[in-house]
Structure formats: structure tokens, C-alpha cells
Amino acid sequence: MGNWVVTHWFSVLFLSALAWARASARCLNFNSMLILLPVCRNLLSFLRGSCSFCRRTLRKQLDHNLTFHKLVAYMICLHTAIHIIAHLFNFERYSRSRQATDGCLASILSNLSHQEKEGDSWLNPIQSPNMTVEYVTFTSIAGLTGVIITIALVLMVTSAMEFIRRSYFEVFWYTHHIFIIYFVGLGIHGIGGMVRGQTEESLDESHPHKCAEFFEKWGDPDSHCKRPQFEGLPAESWKWILTPSILYIFERILRFYRSRQKVVITKVVMYPSKVLELQMNKRGFSMEVGQYIFVNCPLISCLEWHPFTLTSAPEEDFFSIHIRAAGDWTESLIRAFEQQHSPVPRIEVDGPFGTVSEDVFQYEVAMLVGAGIGVTPFASILKSIWYKFRNADHSLKTQKDGLKQKTFFGRPMWDNEFSTIATAHPKSVVGVFLCGPQTLARSLRKCCQRYSSLNPRKVQFYFNKENF
Structure with missing residues (x-):
């Protein structure tokens, strides 16, 4: 059935609102297909x-x-808003067309009822002038699932705001899992057949191109045009989301399998400023520098998984993480390990997963920038470098200040740092790696662009930022 035929009869009722609704629906399906990948x-x-x-x-x-x-x-939110607004106009015109008594084409199409073809030959879901838009919304599959999808989307988007995600990670984590409701609702949204098209048999007898102008004679014995028959269009959303949903299900099965493997905690170290180091072993665990894992403590919550960068080196016979008290979950975990006379809490681990820091040895020169707890990805890199050069016969260029006490530098002058590196390595590819706040990321990205030579054979700075 051609899209033009579907749209023609509805355009009589809705004008251009249907086109907006259907276009945004296609974009919604496409973006919903991409969101899980x-x-x-x-x-x-x-x-x-x-x-x-x-x-x-x-x-x-x-x-x-x-x-x-x-x-x-963001695109899903945008097209959801367009889809909802378009259907608000559609339902208003549904109601207006159903109540019209002037005998116009819109009125006749709205009054086509199930009597023409057992139970299914209507075009306007408002079958009675007394039927309200609210009633149709909450009693039809399309309307009810649309409301549920919208509520789920609003909850997920609002709880994913950076302030909530960083200060109340538990709210973000739990709320984001209602994506299951979103996808189930999206998959069955079109099953009710709210958008309808003319049947193949009816097209032969009453094609809109030939019969739309003779609607007053529909059904007359001497008329060549009969009343058009309609049927619900098949649902399409599930076709878009089926493949990514299957991929994600396999992803979660693999995560669940790996998380159930036993983790042995070999060492616990408490540092000042509420920082906890856990050294662990796990059968078959293999890592690279800069990778991260997801950690769960069933004693605190069976459902919460938090990402932590690995601070150990691949050359070591254990893997480790450093945890700073930065929220309810991390504070509860540190308190659990501080209790000396209690059994060591059980830890579940999923991963490791790759990050940009894996490519650190692919660059001729690497510049590592860590802010606060953001130094943890580079601890793994520095350890690995130490192991690589420990038994090797290399001369290393090391900067020493000769002081017996640790030196605390202020904020670096980034222009001076980049200028020095560009001068020392005029023909090198420099990888700049950051684990820190967005404000620092913007400064470093601008410096990378400013100090990269237009000549590809000269110094080039490539900016890389950790994202979790």
C-alpha cells in the first residue's frame, strides 16, 4: 500500500499534522535503534x-x-515532542470531524463505522460524538503506550542530568533501567492500528485519485465508487529495535556471567582523605593499561554497578582500584571495609572495558593530565612504564628538583607546557590524555588545536578524554 494512499484520506482530516507525526515517528524509530549500541x-x-x-x-x-x-x-526527545504536538492537533481534528454535520468529506470519513466491514472499517477512532479525546487516549493501545513511553522518557532524561548523575548516582542508575518499559511500549505502540490505510480490495473499487471528488455518491447503486474500506497498518517500531535489543540482551547475559565469577580480595589499603585501595584476583582476568571495570557490592546493593579505573599494571599478578568517598555508595563501601572484626564484603566485577588510554603507547610522545581522583588511569600507565624499563638498558630523561619533600605545583601554564613539548618534539605525534572536568578539557582541546602544525609532517597534538 503506497504511502500516498495512506496519507491522502488522513490529510482530509488532519491537513499536515499527520505528515509531522509520521515523519517524527520514523526518526524516533531510527534513533531508538541507535540508542543502545x-x-x-x-x-x-x-x-x-x-x-x-x-x-x-x-x-x-x-x-x-x-x-x-x-x-x-536529545534527538529522541526532540522527535517525541514533535510527535506528541502533531498528535494533539490530530486528536483535536478527530473530534472536530466527528462532530461535523455539514456533510463534508471529513465528516463522511469520520462517520465510516465498523458496520461496513465487520469490526474494522473505521478511519476515525472517535466513534461517537460523546466519546472524548481523553477516553480514546487512555483506552487505545497507541494512546496508552504513548503516555507510558513519554513518562519513562521524561524520568530517564531528567535523572541523567549531570548534577543528579554525580550527586545522586543511585537515582540515575535505577531510573535509567526503565528503558525496558520504553522499548516494550515502543514495540507495541503501533499494534492497535491507529493509523489506517485503505485495503487492497477497496483500492480497486474506490481509489482516492478517482473517487475523492464523488464522495457524496459513495454507495449509490449507479455510482462507480463504493465506500472505501480501511484497516490498521502493521506495526513497524519493533522491526527497528529488534536487532539492537537482541545485541543488548546478549551484552547483559555476558556481563552477568562474568560478574558471577569469584573475585578474591588479596589486599585492602586505607589512605588518608577517605581513599580505599582494593587489590584483587579473578580467574581469566586480563587487562590493558587505562581500562576500567564495573564493581558491585551485594552487601550494599545487588543492582548498583559503579565504574572504576584500574590502577594496577598488566605486568602485576593482581588488579587494583582506588575508591574515593564521593557519594552514598562509596561511603558505605569504605565503612564496610573499615570494620576490622567483620568478614570482608563480597565484591563482584564486570570487565575490563577499554578507554582512550589504551592507545597511550601508540603515540610517539604522551602527555598525561589528571585532576583529583582522575590520576588513577595514569597510575596504571606509569606502573607499566616502570615495569617495561626496570630490567631494560635504557637511559631515561628524568627531571629532579633535588628537594627532600614532595613538591606541590600550582595550576600549570598550559601554553608554556605545550610550547615546550612542541619545541622538544618538532616532528612527533603527541597524544594528550585527560581524566578530569570539562573546563580543563576545553582548555586542553584548544591548546591541542593551537599548537598543532598545519604541516602534517610536523608536531601534531591529539586530544583524548576519558569518558565513563
Whole structure:
């Protein structure tokens, strides 16, 4: 059935509102298909490993998975708003056409009822002048699932705001899992057949191109045009989201399997400023520098998983993380390990997963910038470098200040730092790695652009930021 035929009769009732509703629905389906892919972390790790010999710019796109996830979410919100507004106009025109008594085409189409074809030949879901828009909204599959989808989307988006995500991670974590309701609702949204099209048999007898102008004679014995028959269009949303949903289900099964493997805590170290170090072992665990894991403590919550960067080196016979008290969950975890006469809490681990720091040894020169607890990804890198050079016969260029006490520097003068590196390595590719706040990221990104030479054979700075 052609889209033009579907749209023609509805355009009589809705004017251009149907086109807006259907166009935004297609965009919603497309973006809903994409939204799960950036959070399939095992898939991204596989692609990262497969692209190890690809161009650097191609591999770097995998590091923007969360940015892409957010952009797709914004597009879903935009097209949801367009879809809702368009259908508000549609329902208002549904009601107006049903109540019209002037014998116009819209009135006749709205009065086509189930009597023409057992139970299914209507075009306007408002079958009675006394039937309200609210009643149709909450009693039809399309209307009810639309309300549920919208509520789920609003809750997920509002709880994903940076302030809530950082200060109340539990709210973000639990609320984000109602995406299941969103996808189930989206999959069955079109089953009710609210948008309808003319049947194939009816097209032969009453094609809109030939019979739309003779609507007053529909059904007359001497008329060549009979009343058009309509049927609900098949649902399409489930076709868009089926494949990514299956991929995500396999992703979660793999995560669940790996998280159930036993983790042995070999050492617990408490540092000042409420920082906890956990050294662990796990069968079959293999890591690279800069990777991270998800950690769960069933004693605190069976459902909460928090990401932590690995601070150990691949050369060590254990893997470790450093946890700073920065919220309810981390504070509860530290308190649990501080209780000396209690059993060590059980820890579950999922991962490791790749980050931009994995590529640190792919650059001729690396510049590592960590702010606060953001130094943890680079602890793994520095340890690995130490192991690589421990038994090797290399001369290293080391800067020493000769002081017996640790030196605390102020905020670096980034222009001076970049200028010094550019002068010392005039023909090198420099990788700049950051784990820190957005304000610092903006400054470093501008410096990378400013000090990169237009000549590709001279110094080039590539900015890389950790994203969790």
C-alpha cells in the first residue's frame, strides 16, 4: 500500500499534522535503534580490538560513545515532542470531524463505522460524538503506550542530568533501567492500528485519485465508487529495535556471567582523605593499561554497578582500584571495609572495558593530565612504564628538583607546557590524555588545536578524554 494512499484520506482530516507525526515517528524509530549500541561495552571493546590497525581518527570515534548516546537521546526527545504536538492537533481534528454535520468529506470519513466491514472499517477512532479525546487516549493501545513511553522518557532524561548523575548516582542508575518499559511500549505502540490505510480490495473499487471528488455518491447503486474500506497498518517500531535489543540482551547475559565469577580480595589499603585501595584476583582476568571495570557490592546493593579505573599494571599478578568517598555508595563501601572484626564484603566485577588510554603507547610522545581522583588511569600507565624499563638498558630523561619533600605545583601554564613539548618534539605525534572536568578539557582541546602544525609532517597534538 503506497504511502500516498495512506496519507491522502488522513490529510482530509488532519491537513499536515499527520505528515509531522509520521515523519517524527520514523526518526524516533531510527534513533531508538541507535540508542543502545553505544552502551554495549563489550561490543565496543571488540570493535576497539578489531580496529587496532585502523586509522587513529577512526578508533577515536569509539571513545565518544557516551557523547553519541547523549546526542541520540536529545534527538529522541526532540522527535517525541514533535510527535506528541502533531498528535494533539490530530486528536483535536478527530473530534472536530466527528462532530461535523455539514456533510463534508471529513465528516463522511469520520462517520465510516465498523458496520461496513465487520469490526474494522473505521478511519476515525472517535466513534461517537460523546466519546472524548481523553477516553480514546487512555483506552487505545497507541494512546496508552504513548503516555507510558513519554513518562519513562521524561524520568530517564531528567535523572541523567549531570548534577543528579554525580550527586545522586543511585537515582540515575535505577531510573535509567526503565528503558525496558520504553522499548516494550515502543514495540507495541503501533499494534492497535491507529493509523489506517485503505485495503487492497477497496483500492480497486474506490481509489482516492478517482473517487475523492464523488464522495457524496459513495454507495449509490449507479455510482462507480463504493465506500472505501480501511484497516490498521502493521506495526513497524519493533522491526527497528529488534536487532539492537537482541545485541543488548546478549551484552547483559555476558556481563552477568562474568560478574558471577569469584573475585578474591588479596589486599585492602586505607589512605588518608577517605581513599580505599582494593587489590584483587579473578580467574581469566586480563587487562590493558587505562581500562576500567564495573564493581558491585551485594552487601550494599545487588543492582548498583559503579565504574572504576584500574590502577594496577598488566605486568602485576593482581588488579587494583582506588575508591574515593564521593557519594552514598562509596561511603558505605569504605565503612564496610573499615570494620576490622567483620568478614570482608563480597565484591563482584564486570570487565575490563577499554578507554582512550589504551592507545597511550601508540603515540610517539604522551602527555598525561589528571585532576583529583582522575590520576588513577595514569597510575596504571606509569606502573607499566616502570615495569617495561626496570630490567631494560635504557637511559631515561628524568627531571629532579633535588628537594627532600614532595613538591606541590600550582595550576600549570598550559601554553608554556605545550610550547615546550612542541619545541622538544618538532616532528612527533603527541597524544594528550585527560581524566578530569570539562573546563580543563576545553582548555586542553584548544591548546591541542593551537599548537598543532598545519604541516602534517610536523608536531601534531591529539586530544583524548576519558569518558565513563
